[in-house]
Amino acid sequence: MKIAADFSKRVVVHSEKLEWVASPIAGVHRRPLDRVGDEVARATSIVRYAPGSEFSPHVHTGGEEFLVLDGVFQDEHGDYPVGSYIRNPPQSKHKPGSQGGCVIFVKLWQFQPQDRQHVCLHTKKMQGVTHPQFNNVSVISLYKDNFEEVSLLHFKPNADM
Structure with a gap:
Protein backbone atom coordinates (compact mmCIF):
# COMPACT_ATOMS: atom_id res chain seq x y z
CA MET A 1 0.00 0.00 0.00
CA THR A 123 5.42 19.36 25.81
CA LYS A 124 2.67 21.09 27.82
CA LYS A 125 5.35 21.85 30.43
CA MET A 126 7.88 23.15 27.89
CA GLN A 127 8.32 26.74 26.76
CA GLY A 128 8.70 27.36 23.04
CA VAL A 129 11.14 29.86 21.57
CA THR A 130 10.29 32.38 18.88
CA HIS A 131 11.06 31.10 15.41
CA PRO A 132 14.07 33.03 14.05
CA GLN A 133 12.46 33.69 10.64
CA PHE A 134 8.67 33.71 11.07
CA ASN A 135 6.44 35.98 13.14
CA ASN A 136 3.90 34.41 15.51
CA VAL A 137 5.52 30.97 15.34
CA SER A 138 7.12 29.31 18.36
CA VAL A 139 9.28 26.18 18.33
CA ILE A 140 9.76 23.43 20.91
CA SER A 141 12.76 21.24 20.07
CA LEU A 142 11.98 17.57 20.76
CA TYR A 143 15.00 15.70 19.36
CA LYS A 144 18.08 16.33 17.26
CA ASP A 145 20.96 14.20 16.01
CA ASN A 146 23.15 14.08 12.90
CA PHE A 147 20.29 12.69 10.76
CA GLU A 148 17.13 14.44 11.88
CA GLU A 149 15.61 17.24 13.88
CA VAL A 150 12.15 16.92 15.41
CA SER A 151 10.30 20.04 16.58
CA LEU A 152 6.79 21.04 17.56
CA LEU A 153 5.69 24.31 15.96
CA HIS A 154 2.87 26.45 17.35
CA PHE A 155 1.31 28.85 14.83
CA LYS A 156 -0.53 31.81 16.31
CA PRO A 157 -3.31 33.49 14.33
CA ASN A 158 -1.91 35.50 11.44
CA ALA A 159 1.45 33.72 11.54
CA ASP A 160 3.72 35.14 8.86
CA MET A 161 5.12 32.33 6.73
Whole structure:
Protein backbone atom coordinates (compact mmCIF):
# COMPACT_ATOMS: atom_id res chain seq x y z
CA MET A 1 0.00 0.00 0.00
CA LYS A 2 1.22 3.48 -0.85
CA ILE A 3 -0.32 6.71 0.45
CA ALA A 4 1.49 10.02 -0.18
CA ALA A 5 4.60 7.90 -0.64
CA ASP A 6 6.64 10.26 -2.82
CA PHE A 7 8.48 12.26 -0.16
CA SER A 8 9.99 14.55 -2.80
CA LYS A 9 6.54 16.12 -3.31
CA ARG A 10 4.72 18.41 -0.92
CA VAL A 11 1.34 17.08 0.20
CA VAL A 12 -1.32 18.85 2.26
CA VAL A 13 -3.64 16.55 4.20
CA HIS A 14 -6.74 17.62 6.11
CA SER A 15 -6.75 14.74 8.59
CA GLU A 16 -10.19 15.51 10.03
CA LYS A 17 -11.71 14.92 6.58
CA LEU A 18 -10.21 11.42 6.30
CA GLU A 19 -12.22 8.32 7.19
CA TRP A 20 -11.15 6.23 10.18
CA VAL A 21 -9.77 2.85 8.97
CA ALA A 22 -9.97 -0.17 11.27
CA SER A 23 -6.65 -1.68 12.37
CA PRO A 24 -6.22 -5.42 13.01
CA ILE A 25 -6.97 -4.69 16.71
CA ALA A 26 -10.57 -4.16 17.80
CA GLY A 27 -11.21 -0.59 18.95
CA VAL A 28 -8.13 0.89 17.26
CA HIS A 29 -8.65 2.99 14.13
CA ARG A 30 -6.30 5.02 11.95
CA ARG A 31 -6.30 7.95 9.59
CA PRO A 32 -3.28 7.25 7.36
CA LEU A 33 -1.35 10.39 6.35
CA ASP A 34 1.45 8.57 4.52
CA ARG A 35 2.28 4.90 4.17
CA VAL A 36 4.76 2.71 2.35
CA GLY A 37 3.98 -0.96 3.01
CA ASP A 38 1.21 -3.11 4.41
CA GLU A 39 0.65 -3.70 8.15
CA VAL A 40 4.38 -3.35 8.89
CA ALA A 41 5.15 -0.07 7.12
CA ARG A 42 6.89 3.24 7.11
CA ALA A 43 3.84 5.25 8.10
CA THR A 44 2.48 8.43 9.59
CA SER A 45 -1.03 8.20 11.04
CA ILE A 46 -3.52 9.65 13.45
CA VAL A 47 -4.52 6.69 15.65
CA ARG A 48 -7.62 6.50 17.84
CA TYR A 49 -7.86 4.02 20.71
CA ALA A 50 -11.38 3.34 22.00
CA PRO A 51 -11.65 3.06 25.79
CA GLY A 52 -10.18 -0.25 26.97
CA SER A 53 -8.50 -1.11 23.65
CA GLU A 54 -4.92 -2.33 23.46
CA PHE A 55 -2.42 -3.92 21.12
CA SER A 56 -0.63 -7.12 22.05
CA PRO A 57 3.04 -6.75 23.05
CA HIS A 58 5.24 -6.04 20.04
CA VAL A 59 8.71 -4.85 18.99
CA HIS A 60 9.19 -1.70 16.92
CA THR A 61 11.94 -2.96 14.65
CA GLY A 62 12.16 0.40 12.85
CA GLY A 63 11.28 2.58 15.84
CA GLU A 64 8.25 4.74 16.55
CA GLU A 65 7.55 8.21 17.81
CA PHE A 66 4.23 9.66 18.84
CA LEU A 67 2.53 12.74 20.28
CA VAL A 68 -0.59 12.33 22.43
CA LEU A 69 -3.32 14.61 21.02
CA ASP A 70 -6.26 13.64 23.25
CA GLY A 71 -6.83 11.40 26.28
CA VAL A 72 -4.17 9.26 27.95
CA PHE A 73 -2.03 6.71 26.08
CA GLN A 74 -0.67 3.88 28.22
CA ASP A 75 1.83 1.06 28.14
CA GLU A 76 3.80 -0.86 30.74
CA HIS A 77 6.26 2.06 30.93
CA GLY A 78 3.69 4.64 32.06
CA ASP A 79 0.70 6.86 31.38
CA TYR A 80 1.15 9.60 28.78
CA PRO A 81 -1.36 12.49 28.87
CA VAL A 82 -2.06 15.09 26.16
CA GLY A 83 1.17 16.71 24.97
CA SER A 84 3.41 13.72 25.72
CA TYR A 85 6.07 13.11 23.07
CA ILE A 86 7.56 9.62 23.10
CA ARG A 87 10.42 8.40 20.93
CA ASN A 88 10.87 4.62 21.04
CA PRO A 89 13.99 3.65 19.06
CA PRO A 90 14.44 0.55 16.89
CA GLN A 91 14.13 -2.73 18.81
CA SER A 92 12.05 -1.13 21.59
CA LYS A 93 8.99 -3.06 22.71
CA HIS A 94 5.77 -2.34 24.55
CA LYS A 95 2.08 -3.22 24.97
CA PRO A 96 0.17 -0.02 24.07
CA GLY A 97 -3.41 0.80 24.92
CA SER A 98 -5.72 3.26 26.63
CA GLN A 99 -8.14 2.67 29.50
CA GLY A 100 -10.13 5.83 28.80
CA GLY A 101 -9.42 6.19 25.08
CA CYS A 102 -6.96 8.47 23.32
CA VAL A 103 -5.81 9.89 19.99
CA ILE A 104 -2.15 10.02 18.99
CA PHE A 105 -0.07 11.23 16.03
CA VAL A 106 2.41 8.42 15.27
CA LYS A 107 5.34 7.87 12.90
CA LEU A 108 6.85 4.43 12.28
CA TRP A 109 10.05 3.16 10.62
CA GLN A 110 11.81 6.51 10.04
CA PHE A 111 14.75 5.89 12.44
CA GLN A 112 18.36 5.13 11.61
CA PRO A 113 18.90 1.38 12.33
CA GLN A 114 21.61 2.00 14.96
CA ASP A 115 19.61 4.66 16.85
CA ARG A 116 18.87 3.69 20.48
CA GLN A 117 17.88 7.07 21.96
CA HIS A 118 14.64 6.95 23.97
CA VAL A 119 12.89 10.28 24.65
CA CYS A 120 9.90 11.07 26.88
CA LEU A 121 8.86 14.74 27.06
CA HIS A 122 5.78 16.55 28.35
CA THR A 123 5.42 19.36 25.81
CA LYS A 124 2.67 21.09 27.82
CA LYS A 125 5.35 21.85 30.43
CA MET A 126 7.88 23.15 27.89
CA GLN A 127 8.32 26.74 26.76
CA GLY A 128 8.70 27.36 23.04
CA VAL A 129 11.14 29.86 21.57
CA THR A 130 10.29 32.38 18.88
CA HIS A 131 11.06 31.10 15.41
CA PRO A 132 14.07 33.03 14.05
CA GLN A 133 12.46 33.69 10.64
CA PHE A 134 8.67 33.71 11.07
CA ASN A 135 6.44 35.98 13.14
CA ASN A 136 3.90 34.41 15.51
CA VAL A 137 5.52 30.97 15.34
CA SER A 138 7.12 29.31 18.36
CA VAL A 139 9.28 26.18 18.33
CA ILE A 140 9.76 23.43 20.91
CA SER A 141 12.76 21.24 20.07
CA LEU A 142 11.98 17.57 20.76
CA TYR A 143 15.00 15.70 19.36
CA LYS A 144 18.08 16.33 17.26
CA ASP A 145 20.96 14.20 16.01
CA ASN A 146 23.15 14.08 12.90
CA PHE A 147 20.29 12.69 10.76
CA GLU A 148 17.13 14.44 11.88
CA GLU A 149 15.61 17.24 13.88
CA VAL A 150 12.15 16.92 15.41
CA SER A 151 10.30 20.04 16.58
CA LEU A 152 6.79 21.04 17.56
CA LEU A 153 5.69 24.31 15.96
CA HIS A 154 2.87 26.45 17.35
CA PHE A 155 1.31 28.85 14.83
CA LYS A 156 -0.53 31.81 16.31
CA PRO A 157 -3.31 33.49 14.33
CA ASN A 158 -1.91 35.50 11.44
CA ALA A 159 1.45 33.72 11.54
CA ASP A 160 3.72 35.14 8.86
CA MET A 161 5.12 32.33 6.73
